[in-house]
Amino acid sequence: xxxxxxxxxxxxxxxxxxxxxxxxxxxxxxxxxxxxxxxxxxxxxxxxxxxxxxxxxxxxxxxxxxxxxxxxxxxxxxxxxxxxxxxxxxxxxxxxxxxxxxxxxxxxxxxxxxxxxxxxxxxxxxxxxxxxxxxxxxxxxxxxxxxxxxxxxxxxxxxxxxxxxxxxxxxxxxxxxxxxxxxxxxxxxxxxxxxxxxxxxxxxxxxxxxxxxxxxxxxxxxxxxxxxxxxxxxxxxxxxxxxxxxxxxxxxxxxxxxxxxxxxxxxxxxxxxxxxxxxxxxxxxxxxxxxxxxxxxxxxxxxxxxxxxxxxxxxxxxxxxxxxxxxxxxxxxxxxxxxxxxxxxxxxxxxxxxxxxxxxxxxxxxxxxxxxxxxxxxxxxxxxxxxxxxxxxxxxxxxxxxxxxxxxxxxxxxxxxxxxxxxxxxxxxxxxxxxxxxxxxxxxxxxxxxxxxxxxxxxxxxx
Amino acid sequence: xxxxxxxxxxxxxxxxxxxxxxxxxxxxxxxxxxxxxxxxxxxxxxxxxxxxxxxxxxxxxxxxxxxxxxxxxxxxxxxxxxxxxxxxxxxxxxxxxxxxxxxxxxxxxxxxxxxxxxxxxxxxxxxxxxxxxxxxxxxxxxxxxxxxxxxxxxxxxxxxxxxxxxxxxxxxxxxxxxxxxxxxxxxxxxxxxxxxxxxxxxxxxxxxxxxxxxxxxxxxxxxxxxxxxxxxxxxxxxxxxxxxxxxxxxxxxxxxxxxxxxxxxxxxxxxxxxxxxxxxxxxxxxxxxxxxxxxxxxxxxxxxxxxxxxxxxxxxxxxxxxxxxxxxxxxxxxxxxxxxxxxxxxxxxxxxxxxxxxxxxxxxxxxxxxxxxxxxxxxxxxxxxxxxxxxxxxxxxxxxxxxxxxxxxxxxxxxxxxxxxxxxxxxxxxxxxxxxxxxxxxxxxxxxxxxxxxxxxxxxxxx
Numbered sequence: 001x002x003x004x005x006x007x008x009x010x011x012x013x014x015x016x017x018x019x020x021x022x023x024x025x026x027x028x029x030x031x032x033x034x035x036x037x038x039x040x041x042x043x044x045x046x047x048x049x050x051x052x053x054x055x056x057x058x059x060x061x062x063x064x065x066x067x068x069x070x071x072x073x074x075x076x077x078x079x080x081x082x083x084x085x086x087x088x089x090x091x092x093x094x095x096x097x098x099x100x101x102x103x104x105x106x107x108x109x110x111x112x113x114x115x116x117x118x119x120x121x122x123x124x125x126x127x128x129x130x131x132x133x134x135x136x137x138x139x140x141x142x143x144x145x146x147x148x149x150x151x152x153x154x155x156x157x158x159x160x161x162x163x164x165x166x167x168x169x170x171x172x173x174x175x176x177x178x179x180x181x182x183x184x185x186x187x188x189x190x191x192x193x194x195x196x197x198x199x200x201x202x203x204x205x206x207x208x209x210x211x212x213x214x215x216x217x218x219x220x221x222x223x224x225x226x227x228x229x230x231x232x233x234x235x236x237x238x239x240x241x242x243x244x245x246x247x248x249x250x251x252x253x254x255x256x257x258x259x260x261x262x263x264x265x266x267x268x269x270x271x272x273x274x275x276x277x278x279x280x281x282x283x284x285x286x287x288x289x290x291x292x293x294x295x296x297x298x299x300x301x302x303x304x305x306x307x308x309x310x311x312x313x314x315x316x317x318x319x320x321x322x323x324x325x326x327x328x329x330x331x332x333x334x335x336x337x338x339x340x341x342x343x344x345x346x347x348x349x350x351x352x353x354x355x356x357x358x359x360x361x362x363x364x365x366x367x368x369x370x371x372x373x374x375x376x377x378x379x380x381x382x383x384x385x386x387x388x389x390x391x392x393x394x395x396x397x398x399x400x401x402x403x404x405x406x407x408x409x410x411x412x413x414x415x416x417x418x419x420x421x422x423x424x425x426x427x428x429x430x431x432x433x434x435x436x437x438x439x440x441x442x443x444x445x446x447x448x449x450x451x452x453x454x455x456x457x458x459x460x461x462x463x
Numbered sequence: 464x465x466x467x468x469x470x471x472x473x474x475x476x477x478x479x480x481x482x483x484x485x486x487x488x489x490x491x492x493x494x495x496x497x498x499x500x501x502x503x504x505x506x507x508x509x510x511x512x513x514x515x516x517x518x519x520x521x522x523x524x525x526x527x528x529x530x531x532x533x534x535x536x537x538x539x540x541x542x543x544x545x546x547x548x549x550x551x552x553x554x555x556x557x558x559x560x561x562x563x564x565x566x567x568x569x570x571x572x573x574x575x576x577x578x579x580x581x582x583x584x585x586x587x588x589x590x591x592x593x594x595x596x597x598x599x600x601x602x603x604x605x606x607x608x609x610x611x612x613x614x615x616x617x618x619x620x621x622x623x624x625x626x627x628x629x630x631x632x633x634x635x636x637x638x639x640x641x642x643x644x645x646x647x648x649x650x651x652x653x654x655x656x657x658x659x660x661x662x663x664x665x666x667x668x669x670x671x672x673x674x675x676x677x678x679x680x681x682x683x684x685x686x687x688x689x690x691x692x693x694x695x696x697x698x699x700x701x702x703x704x705x706x707x708x709x710x711x712x713x714x715x716x717x718x719x720x721x722x723x724x725x726x727x728x729x730x731x732x733x734x735x736x737x738x739x740x741x742x743x744x745x746x747x748x749x750x751x752x753x754x755x756x757x758x759x760x761x762x763x764x765x766x767x768x769x770x771x772x773x774x775x776x777x778x779x780x781x782x783x784x785x786x787x788x789x790x791x792x793x794x795x796x797x798x799x800x801x802x803x804x805x806x807x808x809x810x811x812x813x814x815x816x817x818x819x820x821x822x823x824x825x826x827x828x829x830x831x832x833x834x835x836x837x838x839x840x841x842x843x844x845x846x847x848x849x850x851x852x853x854x855x856x857x858x859x860x861x862x863x864x865x866x867x868x869x870x871x872x873x874x875x876x877x878x879x880x881x882x883x884x885x886x887x888x889x890x891x892x893x894x895x896x897x898x899x900x901x902x903x904x905x906x907x908x909x910x911x912x913x914x915x916x917x918x919x920x921x922x923x924x925x926x
Contacts, residue, residue, distance in 0.1 A: 003716060005616055005684070007616075022684070022715070022716040022889070023684070024681075024682075024887050025887075041683075041684045042618075042682050042683030042684045043616060043683070043684065069886050069887045070887050071715075071887040071888065071889040073716070098716075098858075098887075098888060098889045098890065099858070099884070099886070099887045099888030099889060100887070101885075101886040101887045102885075102886075105885075106886050122678075122879075123678045123879035123880075123882055123883065124882070124886065126678070126679055126681075126682035126683065127681070127682045127887075131682075132682065132683070135618060135620065135679070135682075135683065136618065136683075139618040139619050139620070142619050143609070143613055143619070146606070146609055150606055153468055153470070153506060155505075155598060155599065155602040156602050156605050156606070157598065157602070157916055158691070158708060158915065158916060159916070159917070160706065160916075160917040160919060160924075160926070161624065161668075161691045161693075161706055161919075162637075162668075162693075162705070162706055162919050162924060163924065164924045164925065165926075172641075174625075174639050174640065174641060174661070175639070175640050175641070175642070175644065176637050176638070176639060176668065177637065177638050177640065177644065178635075178637060178638070178695050179638070179644065181638065181640065181642065181644070181647050181655050182647075182655060184644050184645075184647065192644050192645060198637070198695055198697070198705065198921060198922075199919070199921070199922060199923070199924040200921075200922040200924075201924065203924050205624075205625075205639065212916065212917060212926060215585075215586045215589070215916075215926065216589055216598070216916060218487075218589075218590070219487075219505050219589035219590045219594075219595065219598075220504075220505030220506070220589065220595070220598065220599075221468070221485070221486070221504045221505050221506065227690070227691065228621070228624045228690065228691065230624075230625075232641050232661060234661070242625070242661065243623065243624055243625055245621060252485070253466060253485040253536070253561075395561075395562070416585075416586035416925075416926055417586075419586055419587070420586065421562070422564075422565075422568075423532050423562070423564040423565075423569050423587070424487050424488075424532045424533050424534040424561075424562045424563070424564045424590075425534065425561060425562030426485070426534040426561045426562060427561065452621065453620055453621060453622070453623075453675065453678075453679060454622070454623040454675060456623060456624075456625050456662075458661060458662070458663075459661075459662060459663040460662070461623075461625060461626065461627045461662040461663075461664065461666050462627065462879075463623070463628075463675060463678065463879055
């Protein structure tokens with residue numbers, strides 16, 4: 001008999017159907033005349049209740065083995081369940097235990113465990129309700145992202161992970177090397193002899209695939225990256241990872257307006273997709289983790305995002321009847337408290353702030369006619385702050401060269417990036433979304449280390 | 464007016480429709496009374512022919528600017544084309560040039576360029592017919608992979624890129640460090656002081672996500688990775704990359720049979736998907752790159768893969784009426800020439816070789832009852848050799864511990880991997896597919912550096 005996934009049985013199973021399931025025991029209740037075992041196979045939050053009767057072969061042995069965490073295969077017939085909250089249960093005609101889980105040593109017992117403790121057993125935590133839900137929602141977010149772009153004819157392009165350029169000085173970079181660190185080769189002048197390293201020059205882990213995405217957009221018009229990026233910053237916070245996934249669409253023939261339109265449509269699409277595909281998991285987050293996640297999703301999906309310039313945002317903040325910790329003044333970057341004020345208190349919905357001062361933004365952003373601001377946009381969401389950052393890119397060769405010079409950057413290493421402006425340049429734009437921030441936002445999980453299977457952070461590299 | 468993609472216009476465009484297109488000039492032909500310009504926007508191999516008449520505003524200037532590589536926006540009306548091979552063309556009512564491309568300096572002129580030359584201008588090569596087709600097919604392969612697994616309820620899981628474990632000793636690893644290589648910190652004993660590095664211990668770029676996929680399969684039953692992996696091997700060949708993408712499904716409650724069934728279904732699905740979604744690009748590869756790619760795709764889709772044991776394969780090779788360069792003998796690994804003989808000459812279709820000697824396979828593969836062979840499987844394809852490698856995993860704690868000891872590996876660093884066998888272990892299996900090998904196979908491209916946007920290899924890290 002073919003194995004059926006429990007999610008399918010709970011949704012479509014009919015009384016009297018014969019089924020086979022395979023999964024892991026979540027709980028066991030032994031009564032006088034029979035036993036209940038809750039089996040989960042990861043396909044859904046809900047377990048399938050299995051009823052075992054003493055007429056089952058090896059009943060006593062099997063019941064003894066079926067502790068929390070044990071793996072089991074059960075065949076039997078679906079019957080209507082007298083219990084509340086479930087339509088059907090499985091009356092076992094045979095049961096086979098694959099592997100036991102000793103209650104004395106198996107760390108995941110029925111009691112609640114702290115997320116800190118579960119991080120230390122990252123190889124087992126996905127077997128809990130919370131992490132089961134997190135990674136199903138994470139998968140749904142990822143699928144939504146691919147579907148959104150593929151439906152619109154965007155190509156998924158793989159930006160390189162190892163790179164010799166630092167994109168935008170966006171952050172500290174990890175070094176990638178083939179050197180034996182015990183004896184790094186030296187030149188006669190006692191400098192590091194990079195010609196002897198694997199790539200013949202210093203190499204790093206990428207902080208962004210944007211510049212390469214721009215290359216590809218100049219051939220395919222619409223592309224997106226979806227891959228890992230890195231920061232070597234020593235930030236031991238609940239919002240930072242050393243390794244995280246980023247989504248970066250890039251569109252040729254697109255201005256800031258088109259960029260904002262796409263980003264808004266994109267966020268709405270993902271939230272809708274997850275609500276439709278993981279209703280049970282989202283309900284769980286709302287009940288157990290953060291009772292605002294469903295309202296937040298609703299807010300995203302059903303509101304037109306507010307759009308205003310940085311200059312107007314600063315005016316609003318200056319007038320605000322609220323004391324901020326950090327100063328507000330034209331030219332200073334917005335702090336998290338400012339962003340949250342705008343999204344949560346002032347507009348009570350997502351806000352897109354545009355046209356930031358050039359000085360606080362990256363070199364590749366298109367300079368406005370005022371020569372003070374650039375065509376940048378940040379999407380600020382209630383509860384989380386900045387979720388998306390994007391811009392129209394500077395497509396004019398002379399302007400870009402001037403900017404690079406002003407900033408004291410090395411134009412030589414950017415020869416190919418400048419070539420894109422030299423040959424068939426076009427207005428283009430794009431944005432970046434930190435994937436784990438999105439999953440945090442979606443689920444309400446407080447620590448970013450709890451929305452990625454195996455987090456990397458300072459002193460954290462286990463599994 | 465909304466811009467329409469050229470692929471859509473060529474497929475669905477009707478005479479008399481007004482359209483706007485944006486793209487890059489591929490060629491220009493000036494005749495006495497008018498000019499033809501072929502415009503491409505990356506959405507398809509085929510260009511849209513644009514007809515420009517002298518009554519157009521700024522006709523002379525625009526025609527002068529519209530050289531190969533220039534970017535342009537054209538509005539006009541679709542008309543039936545008198546030319547062969549195209550149904551419609553665009554009669555321009557207005558044209559706007561965004562960026563020129565000086566014919567004196569733009570490297571991509573109409574003549575054919577070698578792939579070697581194009582690798583040096585990796586920021587421009589996607590604008591050629593060949594690389595346009597490669598990256599559209601690459602995107603279609605990637606999409607097919609996600610669709611295949613998502614339709615079957617597999618979760619996409621992100622295995623870590625930075626790792627402290629070396630999986631299986633599968634290959635040389637790159638070091639990831641935050642050290643200033645000029646002054647690597649030392650302990651009092653003059654050893655490298657890894658406690659001062661970012662992760663507090665040596666860290667590397669992953670060679671495989673399999674072990675982490677096993678963790679996740681023990682919670683969700685069916686999962687897959689699709690992400691970058693790395694090899695620091697100094698192989699300057701047309702088949703090796705230092706950075707490449709790998710697909711690794713892992714299934715709980717699955718044996719070698721189920722593993723082979725899934726892998727065969729998977730390959731057939733991808734080939735079908737690409738033929739259906741990129742027929743024009745595949746036709747191009749068949750005509751210009753390798754005239755066997757369509758036949759090969761057909762061979763994969765329409766044949767049941769041959770399955771035989773390693774032991775039987777060795778017998779066949781020993782009896783073969785063919786002189787091999789490398790020896791054939793039970794216990795030796797199969798060489799490429801042997802694999803190709805089996806797939807191309809003996810069976811003339813994909814072959815799955817199973818149950819290899821334990822000695823030549825990785826530690827985690829399940830030992831057969833004969834205690835000599837393991838439940839491994841390799842899929843060998845005509846023209847390319849090994850395309851997929853997989854196995855049923857050793858799920859028995861005692862057997863796995865014995866194997867680790869025999870091989871002199873360090874069980875301590877694998878504590879979490881062993882825990883998976885300690886708590887609720889189940890039979891499970893999976894396989895790995897090198898994504899770039901697949902794209903090579905699909906397109907017939909001879910050099911693996913030509914199927915990834917920005918190849919990383921010894922001394923190669925530009926863009």
